[in-house]
Amino acid sequence: MRIAKVIGKVTLSRSVPEFQGAVLKLAVPMMLSDIENDNTPLDDLLVVYDELGAGQDNYIALSEGGEAAQPFYPDMKPVDAYNAAILDTVDIRYRPSK
Incomplete structure (x- = not known):
């Protein structure tokens, strides 16, 4: 699982039947330095x-990957990424290296 930031939405004029009524967002995965x-x-x-x-x-x-389709099991949906949670806050704490 990765942290990503939503930067837009995707609108489809035509799609596969499994996407009927789907809401798709455009997101960018974030690295620790990007969040900071x-x-x-x-x-x-x-x-x-x-x-x-x-x-x-x-x-x-x-x-992402096969895990992204698991919320729809036993139905099959052709998804590569799934929003599993909306994060209210991201608290970054450093651990000193040994």
């Missing part, structure tokens, strides 16, 4: 299936 510096890189964009209603600039926890 409030930087939003635009080099690794993902289309995320969102049933939770994440808004613009929300941080989300996303699952």
Whole structure:
């Protein structure tokens, strides 16, 4: 699971039947340095299936790959990324290296 930031929404004019009524968001995975510096890189964009209603600039926890399709089991949906949680806060604490 990775942290990502929602930067937009995706609108489809036509899609596969499994996406009927789906809400898709455009998100960018965030590195620790991006979160600390409030930087939003635009080099690794993902289309995320969102049933939770994440808004613009929300941080989300996303699952990818085969795990992204698990919430729909036994139905099959062709998703590569799924919004598993909307994060209210991200608290970063450092552990001293040994």
